Amino acid sequence: MVSAPTNLPSALAAALAERGHEVVVHTRRVDPDAPERQRLPSGVVVQQIVAGPVRPIVEQELAPWLGEFGRALAAAWRDDRPDVVHAFSWASGLAASAARQQLRESTLIRNGAAAAPLPVVLTFTAFGAEQHRRQGPVDPGLANRIRLEVALARSVAAVIAGSDDEVEELARMGVPRERVTLVPPGVDVSRFTPYGPSAERTDAPRLVAVGDLTPSSGFDTVIAALRGLPGVELVIAGTTSGDASEELERLRAGAEQLELADRVTFAHSAVRDPAARSALLRSADAVVCVPWHGPVGAGPVLEAMACGIPVVATAVGAVSDVVVDGVTGVQAPPRRPDQLATVIRGLLGDPVRCLGFGAAGADRARSRYEWARIAVDAERAYRALVPAALPAVDDELIHSNE
Known part of the structure; x- marks a missing residue:
């Protein structure tokens, strides 16, 4: 998986790991003290990628470092090729797509034959076109983002939408319906239950x-x-x-x-x-x-x-x-x-x-909406893109880049 550090799909990654998948989450390093590679108690591995300044940067300002992010991803995947890449947000999708292209080109140079393309799945966390409808006139940066989002959505192997509204937005972007899968958000039903402590309150409603x-x-x-x-x-x-x-x-x-x-x-x-x-x-x-x-x-x-x-x-x-x-x-x-x-x-x-x-x-x-069920929905979308010759689920590799 590929995602911004502020938007890690931790719960989905953990649920997939619980189902026996090897899940690696690649995210841009924003904390100099964070370990380069860390295996979480859930079994998910978080890999920090150096791309640009080691500090938080809003997504709209990431463009100058997305090429560096993509090269770092390609280097990591060259030695440990994932079966599926799931990118969260347009910026992560751009980096993942650049890495996919670099892997394909390096394979051609070395072997003279193209390997099967690395399938990239994309989830949008927001849409530039939606922002445009909300705020009115489009500045050059937003206009460029909208063009990139349309190109990305049409070029990736599949898009996972989180709601019917997103499915409709993707249709307006020209994404064929058969390449869009609806996977709703989830909730941790072991933590959020009707039973447990309540915060203090007055007698007022x-x-x-x-x-x-x-x-x-x-x-x-x-x-x-x-x-x-x-x-x-x-x-x-x-x-x-x-x-x-x-x-x-x-x-x-x-x-x-x-x-x-x-x-x-x-x-x-x-x-x-x-x-x-x-x-x-x-x-x-x-x-x-x-x-x-x-x-x-x-x-x-x-x-x-x-x-x-x-x-x-x-x-x-x-x-x-x-x-x-x-x-x-x-x-x-x-x-x-x-x-x-x-x-x-x-x-x-x-x-x-x-x-x-x-x-x-x-x-x-x-x-x-329990995360275990949402993981099954996501897994079904991944499997539709993976060759039949893949090993069984215990050995399957799904990378999550953040």
């Missing part, structure tokens, strides 16, 4: 809002909805891979302006610890995830469902596939705080419905 700490995640909509929810407290548990201080300040200022600051708490630091995150989710009467634009990951919503908590969500991104309206939770329109307040008020006022949604959500998370 509690909402926990989840999502990325970005303007399109709808936290401001939830804050505004509190005006129609007297006595309800809100805990914002936003995730971030970088500096979100500007967004936090914007949300705090909004709560102050609406005179709701005494009912809004920020717990973004606690979400980094899975134990603290699961305890916070269990303390909620309902979990809210109301983004108005993608990309939207369903991980936090799945964790809430696995904990047996009813969910209020917008039908955006992967969340629309996960939350079954009227069964595991309630869908609400985006950017409409008045309607959101009405939906939440109706849910909190019906304890029996809350319990039913919570139980159905926990059952759906366990039966459909």
